[in-house]
Amino acid sequence: MTSDFFTYQAQTSPHPLALEISHASGSYVYDIHNKPYLDFIAGVSANTLGHNHPAISKAIKKQVDSYTHVMVYGEFIQKPQLELCKALAATIPTKKCAVYLTNSGTEATEGALKLAKRFTGKSEIIAAKNGYHGNTQGAMSVCGAEEQNRAFRPLIPGVKFIEFNNPIDIDKITTKTAAVILETIQGGAGFIEPTNAYLQKVQQRCNEVGALLILDEIQSGIGRTGTFWGFENYNVIPDILITGKGLGGGMPIGAFMASQEMMQCLKEHPKLGHITTFGGHPVIAAAGLATVNELNASNLMKETLRKEQLIRTSLKHPAIKEIRGKGLMLAAIVATPEIASHIILKCLNKGLLLFWLLFEGKAIRITPPLTISDEEIKKGCALLLEALEEVI
Secondary structure (H helix, E strand, O other): OHHHHHHHOOOOOOOOOOOOEEEEEEOEEEEOOOOEEEEOOHHHHOOOOOEOOHHHHHHHHHHHHHOOOOOOOOOOOOHHHHHHHHHHHOOOOOOOEEEEEEOOHHHHHHHHHHHHHHHHOOOEEEEEEOOOOOOOHHHHHOOEOHHHHHHHOOOOOOEEEEOOOOHHHHHHOOOOEEEEEEEOOEOOOOOEOOOOOHHHHHHHHHHHHOOEEEEEOOOOOOOOOOOOOHHHHHOOOOOEEEEOHHHHOOOOOEEEEEEHHHHHHHOOOOOOOOOOOOOOOHHHHHHHHHHHHHHHHOOHHHHHHHHHHHHHHHOOOOOOOEEEEEOOEEEEEOOOHHHHHHHHHHHHHHOEEOEOOOOOOOEEEEOOOOOOOHHHHHHHHHHHHHHHHHHO
């Protein structure tokens, strides 16, 4: 099986972990030898409710028995799609939103950029250095990491970059700007939170010059930072919101949201301004709706902040320079990328799943399912510290 994996499946890195999976349940993933791995990454922030959550599994099975794909998105009324859109719109009570469901967060980024240009009639996009919004050519164009981008240029024109949390750069947003796209918390850059009312200042500048604020909540949304959306922690509401990852509870999904007025732009002049065949797939939408309903009916979001403090308390060690992020979107920072990699690989052997961040080599990703128990947190942190001691 391993040789076939390297022969037939296109690889994304020189050294994939190549863990052969048998099954998964709750906070654990099991290999073909039935060895359990405590999951501290949740499919890179995607498995909001852990693995094989009964509410999600039930919703998927019920929908499969009714119908799967029947028509391209936006033509037929399909209850799972419609109910998910209504549930998402209800999470932003101060704005009457319409929701466009997509296949991934990356595709949602593409739709959001098109919508901003179409609605404003302008073409300039401002993005953040070391931001990450996906890996298609449009999404890469607003990712400020030249090491990733240079091999694929030319990308889309008209994109300028500012430094996240730098108030001086805000003046680069002008009347020529269609939109500013930012992650509410920078992910690949190292789980960097906005400081000193940064997002509010960006929004104020956007309002002054007639630009739109797009916030990427692909990773920070769906309860991961203690509120349904990460931006609720920073007293802003974006003009366009992007989501993905955790919304599907382990199934592939994305969405972009904006006012009903704004969304009208995509249906005329030209017609079919943004289209997708499988976006809002009824089985995926059923899983997404089950995820949203479970979050709203439980205390998981509130518990996320308490679990954050448990992780911070359990990982006090001189070799951990700081722990960045909020809720269960955390990154332990060590002295060098080499130390981080050694710890991650040692933990894999010990039965703990950790991972890297894209642009911050010294970071160790800690993004477990929101359903993780206190005992599992303590166990995972103990294994991480054990590995750290062995490495240093």
